[in-house]
Amino acid sequence: MPETQHEVFPKDPSKTYGLMELVKGTSPMVDKGPEDTVTSWPRLLILEGLLMLGTIVLLLVWSYLVNAPLRELANPDVTENPAKAPWYFLNLQELLLHMHPALAGVIIPTVMVILLMAVPYIDRDRRDIGIWFASKKGKTVAMWAGAYTFVLVVALVLFDEFVRVRSLVSNPWWMPGVVVPVGIILVLSVLLYLIIRRWRPNTREVLVGFFTAFVVTYIVLILFGTLFRGLGMRLIWPWNMPPGGLTF
Amino acid sequence: MNRLSALLINLRNSRVWTSIFRSGYPDNDEKRSLVMVNSLFLHLHPVKVKKNTLKATYTFGLGIIAFFLFLVLVVTGVWLMFFYVPSVERAYSDIQALETSVTFGMLMRSMHRWAAHLMVLTVFLHLCRVFFTGGYKHPREFNWVLGVVLWIVTLLLSFTGYLLPWDQLSYWAITVGTNMIGSAPFIGDMVRLLLLGAKEVGQEALIRFYTLHIAILPLVMTILISVHFWRVRKDGGLSSPEEGAAVEREG
Numbered sequence: 001m002p003e004t005q006h007e008v009f010p011k012d013p014s015k016t017y018g019l020m021e022l023v024k025g026t027s028p029m030v031d032k033g034p035e036d037t038v039t040s041w042p043r044l045l046i047l048e049g050l051l052m053l054g055t056i057v058l059l060l061v062w063s064y065l066v067n068a069p070l071r072e073l074a075n076p077d078v079t080e081n082p083a084k085a086p087w088y089f090l091n092l093q094e095l096l097l098h099m100h101p102a103l104a105g106v107i108i109p110t111v112m113v114i115l116l117m118a119v120p121y122i123d124r125d126r127r128d129i130g131i132w133f134a135s136k137k138g139k140t141v142a143m144w145a146g147a148y149t150f151v152l153v154v155a156l157v158l159f160d161e162f163v164r165v166r167s168l169v170s171n172p173w174w175m176p177g178v179v180v181p182v183g184i185i186l187v188l189s190v191l192l193y194l195i196i197r198r199w200r201p202n203t204r205e206v207l208v209g210f211f212t213a214f215v216v217t218y219i220v221l222i223l224f225g226t227l228f229r230g231l232g233m234r235l236i237w238p239w240n241m242p243p244g245g246l247t248f
Numbered sequence: 249m250n251r252l253s254a255l256l257i258n259l260r261n262s263r264v265w266t267s268i269f270r271s272g273y274p275d276n277d278e279k280r281s282l283v284m285v286n287s288l289f290l291h292l293h294p295v296k297v298k299k300n301t302l303k304a305t306y307t308f309g310l311g312i313i314a315f316f317l318f319l320v321l322v323v324t325g326v327w328l329m330f331f332y333v334p335s336v337e338r339a340y341s342d343i344q345a346l347e348t349s350v351t352f353g354m355l356m357r358s359m360h361r362w363a364a365h366l367m368v369l370t371v372f373l374h375l376c377r378v379f380f381t382g383g384y385k386h387p388r389e390f391n392w393v394l395g396v397v398l399w400i401v402t403l404l405l406s407f408t409g410y411l412l413p414w415d416q417l418s419y420w421a422i423t424v425g426t427n428m429i430g431s432a433p434f435i436g437d438m439v440r441l442l443l444l445g446a447k448e449v450g451q452e453a454l455i456r457f458y459t460l461h462i463a464i465l466p467l468v469m470t471i472l473i474s475v476h477f478w479r480v481r482k483d484g485g486l487s488s489p490e491e492g493a494a495v496e497r498e499g
């Protein structure tokens with residue numbers, strides 16, 4: 001065999017450095033075959049370019065077809081009815097109908113943000129990184145937690161509209177304003193945990209259940225606030241919505 | 249070879265061209281690396297990515313889409329600034345004029361508005377994607393925390409912009425929203441006063457929301473997004489099931 005065939009890493013005469021030796025060590029790519037990675041040029045860049053084009057085209061078409069809303073000049077003397085926050089805050093405004101404003105507008109959102117930030121410090125098992133819903137079990141947990149939350153949130157909103165907690169307990173103010181809502185949230189969370197426990201989940205799978213419950217609550221309340229709250233923030237069907245009721 | 253391609257080749261070899269694009273067309277792995285590290289805009293990317301990163305059903309491209317929407321918002325937003333004065337007397341009529349007598353005014357305003365809503369939606373979906381794939385796990389804990397802050401800044405940017413058209417929709421939405429803030433125990437009234445600059449939504453609130461919307465929050469957002477992207481790279485690129493498997497192997 002000619003000599004040159006053994007020279008896998010020829011030293012470039014114009015360089016002051018060269019590859020001397022291969023050593024074993026730990027780096028993010030150790031133990032992984034080269035087939036696990038591809039160069040960013042062109043694969044990643046093409047995908048990003050396509051996403052950019054798609055986003056722009058969608059936006060252009062949508063904006064061409066649907067104009068941004070503009071209502072009458074602001075008038076502090078004429079209260080809008082219903083007076084709604086922008087759609088992405090309507091879940092908080094929905095809570096406002098059922099509990100003390102400090103709880104709905106500040107305390108619950110703050111607690112949720114802190115809990116969200118704490119997630120990576122609670123679930124520290126790295127074995128299921130990158131797997132959607134952690135496992136098959138996780139998927140089952142997510143599905144049931146989602147269905148459970150959906151049914152209960154809808155039921156609670158309807159109950160408070162048609163039966164009204166305040167007509168059952170109104171005194172002192174902190175009973176319907178704080179104790180009842182906090183009590184309901186705590187009891188239903190414990191119940192959710194007890195249900196999830198049936199599947200003998202690990203920490204991540206429990207979190208998947210609770211996060212699903214959070215997302216479902218978040219979305220269902222936005223939908224209630226956006227589509228089903230009309231004059232005086234009473235429940236109505238979406239097709240009866242007054243024009244000021246859609247805050248996009 | 250025809251004249252056009254000869255011209256192109258000459259252009260490619262010219263001093264001007266090679267002074268801008270140093271490594272030539274990336275047709276081998278060395279040049280594919282060089283093209284990434286030599287460009288300010290591309291160097292945020294690693295030279296190589298895991299195949300998993302490119303899987304549509306892993307990221308759904310949501311982070312990138314959120315970023316592009318932010319860019320669209322900056323461009324259309326700066327454009328809108330040419331035609332808008334944040335005063336109670338002028339804001340509303342400026343928007344009306346924008347819609348009726350400025351070329352592409354209606355389109356640009358609509359794009360800014362819809363892109364903002366779409367960004368709120370996309371960022372939330374991205375948050376869900378990262379959660380459900382376990383993308384927050386070590387070593388990405390801090391990037392997740394940063395992400396939660398990005399989510400809040402996105403909401404605040406959208407909320408501060410909502411007041412600017414000064415119509416009934418914006419006036420009452422901001423009134424309802426800031427009343428909610430005002431209900432916070434102990435500090436609520438103070439924060440509300442700080443935001444509105446007065447007891448009610450008026451000129452003081454408009455100029456504060458405007459300044460937050462066009463200067464402070466976009467700056468904060470730009471810095472946070474930069475750190476977010478930097479951390480994605482420093483944390484070894486995107487998460488993938490490979491990492492979990494490696495942990496399993498090492499026990």
Ligand code: HEM
Binds near residue numbers: 310312384393476485
């Ligand atoms: C302005 C808002 C945001 C932008 C522009 C943004 C952008 C990005 C981009 C481009 C990526 C690369 C992968 C992908 O596209 O999924 C990424 C990854 C990531 N983002 Fe965001 N993001 C934003 C908000 C958030 C939020 C709200 C969270 C979570 C609370 C978050 C947490 C993360 C984490 C942990 C990663 C790494 C995920 C992994 O390695 O799998 N980001 N982000």
